[in-house]
Amino acid sequence: MLSAIVWNDIAFLLGALLLGGILTGLIAGMLGVGGGGVIVPILYEVFGMMGVDESVRMQLCIGTSLAIIIPTSIRSYRAHKAKGAVLPDVLKQWRVPAITGIIIGSAIAGLVAGWVLQVVFVVVIGALGLKSLLGRNDIRIAETLPGRGLMWFYGLVIGLASSMVGISGGGISTNFLLLYGVPIHAAVATSAGIGIFIPIPGVIGYAIAGWPHLAELPPLSLGYVSVIGFVMMAPISALVAPYGARFSHRLSRRHLEIMFGVFLLLIASRFVYGLLAG
Template identity: 70%
Template structure:
């Protein structure tokens, strides 16, 4: 690649790392909604085959999410906003869901993962823009078994679209009447757990395609992508958490919702025109 293109791609990855960190801190998400489209364009530019591109985006996104969510979680936990009992009930089922989703991703075409990404990110975007946080499933969280089912779903969804599950978890907790800051903080906690088995699974699943992947790839995990995005996302996640406690939540909610809808529209058009 020409040097000017390499510089441009590196700057795109670095900028994606900054935005990822801020959004992770603000909303308790790992930033996969930001990273996946950035990585998709980067890997398209370097010539990664379309049948493997989405898998590489998701695996790399999950790797970056781990340290980013950890920094976000620490910032929120320092304010005492995390619900530790919920995290304990989610942990193992979420890992099981992640392993299931990783196995599915290893055998399906890339366009299937794109379609799932569009659906989940689109729903989250509409939910954020509409802002109907007064809608309730129940006045309190379900028991341990019910929380386990939710945890499995979070892991499954996260593994299929390269997100930490934080955005989904936040919206689910709000449906049970959990205060917004506690929902965001707890979602950040699950976001640092879910991606770990996913990264391992995507790395293993990509080994048969190593000759078709960019240099310095561990299966479907790009080391270059990780090194460019992870440090900045970790640095900026605590700043995002501080902003979440200072700025009007509704304005932030609408902003992230519109951003998610824009991302969903971009991938939807790619699917239609493929």
């Protein structure tokens, strides 16, 4: 018989994963991101309670986050596409370089220490949050999107950063598009599409990279991908994502930016605290 304390711990973990799935879906739909900024910190705390070693915990969070993002991003993208706001030519230009970047990033993440990934997470998420919160959309590189070469480079950066942070790349691609005068709702909708093809190669890469460390990982882990985390969070986040997408089209551009910025800075501050305390 399991003790009452054990059952309470299990209930807490399940509740945290369920809440995380709901938040992930809402944020993915509203902001065109896969929700990795929510998934990673929640899983980080959950896996910490499960006793996962610090040397592999961040890698496990990122790999699992990428897996959870896949169904969520698909439903979020479909909801935005129904509104007619997606820029399909941008998705075509970014597909190959983004996949290339995430394969390279996954390989790097499997070799570096967990704290390195936390620092990368803070820098990327914090920079995106600050830019959105300041609302400096008057900053423009140009009024039209750049040529094929520079777009290829941006796609590579999106994939590389996404694989090392555990996000779909939506937040990064949104800001790239805004720098070239793309309206916020079109940028968010197009960025939602990035999450369809970025996470899959990342999941495969993290599964392979974590295979030698199975003894240090929780049960039912495929390398650095937790099946338990995926099963608990992915269905509910995918179910909720379309509601967030519909809600986003009722908000002004500035409201979306503020929500996005505050959300990302709160997440980044949590990891800054953890790095300093550790």
